[in-house]
Amino acid sequence: MTTLVASFARDVVDLQVQIDAIGLGAIYALMAVGIGLVFGVLRLVNFAYGQLIMAGAFALALASEWDWPVWAGIVLCFAVVLALSVALEWLVFRPLRLQSPAVMLVATFAVAFLLQSIALLWFGPLGKPAASLVTLNRPVTVGSLEIRKVTIVAIVVAAICLVALVLLLERTSIGLHMRAASMDFTTARLLGVRANRVIASAVLISGVLAAIVAVMLTIQFPLVTPGFALQDTIVVLAGVVVGGMNRLFSATLGGFAIGYVSGLLGGALPTDQSQYLPSLLFGLVILVLLVRPAGVFTRGGGMVERV
Amino acid sequence: MTGPLLEVEALEVRYGAVSAVRHLSFDVGEGEIVGLIGPNGAGKTTTLLAIMGGVPVASGDLRLAGRSIRGRAPEEIARQGVALVPEGRRIYGELTVEENLRLGLAARPERSGAAAELEAAFELFPVVREFRRRPAGALSGGQQQQLAIARALVARPRVLLLDEPSLGLAPRIVDVVFDALAEIRRRGVTVLLVEQRAQRTIGFADRTYLMANGELRLVLEPDDAEDTDRLVAAYLS
Numbered sequence: 111m112t113t114l115v116a117s118f119a120r121d122v123v124d125l126q127v128q129i130d131a132i133g134l135g136a137i138y139a140l141m142a143v144g145i146g147l148v149f150g151v152l153r154l155v156n157f158a159y160g161q162l163i164m165a166g167a168f169a170l171a172l173a174s175e176w177d178w179p180v181w182a183g184i185v186l187c188f189a190v191v192l193a194l195s196v197a198l199e200w201l202v203f204r205p206l207r208l209q210s211p212a213v214m215l216v217a218t219f220a221v222a223f224l225l226q227s228i229a230l231l232w233f234g235p236l237g238k239p240a241a242s243l244v245t246l247n248r249p250v251t252v253g254s255l256e257i258r259k260v261t262i263v264a265i266v267v268a269a270i271c272l273v274a275l276v277l278l279l280e281r282t283s284i285g286l287h288m289r290a291a292s293m294d295f296t297t298a299r300l301l302g303v304r305a306n307r308v309i310a311s312a313v314l315i316s317g318v319l320a321a322i323v324a325v326m327l328t329i330q331f332p333l334v335t336p337g338f339a340l341q342d343t344i345v346v347l348a349g350v351v352v353g354g355m356n357r358l359f360s361a362t363l364g365g366f367a368i369g370y371v372s373g374l375l376g377g378a379l380p381t382d383q384s385q386y387l388p389s390l391l392f393g394l395v396i397l398v399l400l401v402r403p404a405g406v407f408t409r410g411g412g413m414v415e416r417v
Numbered sequence: 418m419t420g421p422l423l424e425v426e427a428l429e430v431r432y433g434a435v436s437a438v439r440h441l442s443f444d445v446g447e448g449e450i451v452g453l454i455g456p457n458g459a460g461k462t463t464t465l466l467a468i469m470g471g472v473p474v475a476s477g478d479l480r481l482a483g484r485s486i487r488g489r490a491p492e493e494i495a496r497q498g499v500a501l502v503p504e505g506r507r508i509y510g511e512l513t514v515e516e517n518l519r520l521g522l523a524a525r526p527e528r529s530g531a532a533a534e535l536e537a538a539f540e541l542f543p544v545v546r547e548f549r550r551r552p553a554g555a556l557s558g559g560q561q562q563q564l565a566i567a568r569a570l571v572a573r574p575r576v577l578l579l580d581e582p583s584l585g586l587a588p589r590i591v592d593v594v595f596d597a598l599a600e601i602r603r604r605g606v607t608v609l610l611v612e613q614r615a616q617r618t619i620g621f622a623d624r625t626y627l628m629a630n631g632e633l634r635l636v637l638e639p640d641d642a643e644d645t646d647r648l649v650a651a652y653l654s
Contacts, residue, residue: 283519290509290520297507300469302495302524302572 124377126255131373133261135366136268137326141346142365143275144319146358147312149350150292152203153211157218159320160343161225162198166191166324167334168229171238180242188321194225195317199310207309229336237335246329260329267322272362275315279358284311292358341388345372348395354405363407368395420483422447422607423468423499423576428477430460430467430631437463439631441477445576450598450608452618452625452637456652460631461611462504465578468609469501470494481576495524498575502582506565510554514545514564517553521568531571538567541597559590566597576607583614595621615652616642627651 141159148156169190173183202221206214246263249256279285284307290298291308299305327339346365353364368391375390398406421444430438438460445451453461466472468479470491479487486494495501500521509517518538522531539546542563548556553564562582569577579598583591595617601608612618619625620642627635627648635651 283523286512286516286519287523289512293509293511294507296471296491297503297509298520298523299491300471300495300501300503300507301520301568302492303520304492304523305490 126257127374127377129255129257129261130377131370133258133264134373134376135368135370136264137323138342138346138349138369138372139362139366140268140271140319140323140326141342142350142353142362143272143358144316144323145343145346145350146355146361146365147288147316148203149355149361150358151288151295151309151312152207152214154203154214154218155211155347156316157215157343157347158198158222158225159316160339161222161229162191162194162317162320163324163327163339163343164229164334164336165194165225166321167240167328167338168233168238170243170325170328171233171240171334174240174242175238178242183240183242184325187324188318191321191324192314192317195313195320196310199313203309203313204306207305226336226340233334233336235336237333237338240328240332240334243325243329244332247332258330260326263329264326267326271319271322278315284308288312345369345388345391348392352395352398352402352406354408356405357408360405360407364405367406421445422482423609424478424480424483425464425468426478426480428464428467428479429475430463430472431475432472437631438467441628441631441633443626443633443636445607445609447607448602448605449624450602450610450622452622453609453611453628454613454615454618454625455628455634458630459628461628462580463631464628465501465580465609465611468494468578469499492524495572496526498524498573500524500569500572500574500577502565502569502577502579504580504584506558506561508553508556508561508565508568510552512553513549514551514553514556515549517564517568518545518549518571521571524572524574534571534573538571541570541600542567559586559593562586562590562594563597566594566601570601570606574606576609577601578609578611580611581613582610583612615648616645619648 145156145159148154166187169187170183173186198221202217206217246260247258249258279289287298287303287308288311291303295305327342328334345368349364349368350361351364353362353367354360371394372387372391376384376387379387423445425444426442428438428441429436441464453464455461463472467474470486470489470493474487478485481497481499486497509520518535522534525531544560545564545567548560553561556564566579566582582594586594598608598610598621610618610622619637620639622639625637626633627637629651641647
């Protein structure tokens with residue numbers, strides 16, 4: 111344990127590990143925004159978010175198998191994830207919108223396992239490689255640092271996406287309607303805010319972010335299996351709760367923080383002990399929740415209102 | 418004279434086995450201010466929510482300009498020209514005053530003219546203009562009430578429903594609210610006003626309906642405002 115703490119402390123000052131951790135944090139922040147946006151307007155924890163990413167990753171793998179150019183593979187990835195998001199909204203979220211959160215959560219579990227089973231049937235347990243994007247996983251040398259291109263891309267893309275999202279939420283009518291709906295949907299509807307439009311917008315933006323994450327993760331982990339992004343989604347969900355689920359800002363910070371800490375811990379653990387990373391991470395999550403049950407990045411943070 | 422602008426016909430609303438509104442019928446003509454008074458639990462708020470599509474209607478009909486709006490979604494009814502100033506104001510405290518007002522614009526069918534609507538609201542409630550950049554949650558109760566009315570007005574509604582706009586306000590602020598309602602009347606907006614201040618409402622409105630136990634009990638004219646014996650009897654019945 112002492113060795114691990116010392117190694118973790120070394121990581122904190124090691125620029126190489128820092129950059130990798132920030133890269134992972136950036137991808138998890140995008141996932142947290144995707145999950146947080148839908149939760150904001152629907153009060154629904156979309157457990158199937160990881161399977162949307164998995165579907166996008168398989169689209170990239172298929173495009174790679176068919177020798178499509180990289181840009182065509184990315185277009186296919188976006189088309190598949192957005193089509194699935196729209197289908198999910200029409201077939202599951204919209205009909206169940208007025209049901210209890212438990213009903214909606216179970217429905218997303220069902221969708222998640224359905225999509226995973228379909229992937230298992232179509233592609234088998236070993237999955238498919240997405241080789242065409244692998245060049246982006248190669249490092250570039252900056253001084254004494256070796257930074258993978260995808261890390262730079264992930265940080266830049268996440269920053270652009272987050273700024274664009276803030277502008278959308280702060281400067282546009284649909285953004286204002288989404289913010290109002292996430293605070294008090296009933297009143298928003300009484301004021302004329304179109305519920306279906308707000309929900310569809312949130313689901314679509316969430317889908318766009320899922321597609322972006324699918325591209326980023328596939329570059330880093332080119333072997334796409336039916337379990338692709340499942341663990342990442344669980345970790346991000348924990349991060350969203352740790353950050354503070356009721357606000358998009360705190361949820362996003364939570365997503366970034368858990369990705370960042372995961373990156374640092376991953377760097378600190380010896381390679382032969384990397385299987386302990388999830389245990390360590392979720393142990394930390396439990397500790398943090400015991401101290402700040404309402405979220406690390408929310409104000410107050412004492413009692414949590416039960417629903 | 419064409420037909421009434423808002424018609425409530427044989428309205429029944431139930432919460433489970435409990436009847437909250439029973440066989441309620443009344444109408445509101447174009448440009449009228451109509452009051453709806455009664456003791457707590459009389460069914461006044463439920464009636465407004467039923468008109469807005471906020472609660473399911475068990476039977477009866479609701480018509481706007483002769484066309485049924487029963488069963489429509491709240492946002493559709495708002496976009497057809499019915500605006501509600503809800504009980505407790507339901508202001509978005511984390512948004513700025515101006516953002517709250519911009520939310521009110523959601524119900525406007527046309528995109529142009531929004532700036533003119535905001536300006537008209539600012540003229541009616543100067544305090545809303547003064548604090549337009551502040552978080553709405555930082556306003557006092559009276560200021561929030563003015564904001565709630567302004568937010569409903571910027572939608573340029575054909576019918577404005579107000580649910581106890583004077584609740585919890587200091588007497589001086591109640592005067593401000595009723596002065597604003599008088600100005601709204603001058604602008605030709607049709608108003609259905611739910612209030613606990615019975616005498617003031619009866620004296621102010623063109624016609625006032627008194628509800629008790631979910632039913633219509635009395636129709637009162639402005640001259641009835643001083644008839645306290647009749648009012649007390651109706652409230653206690």
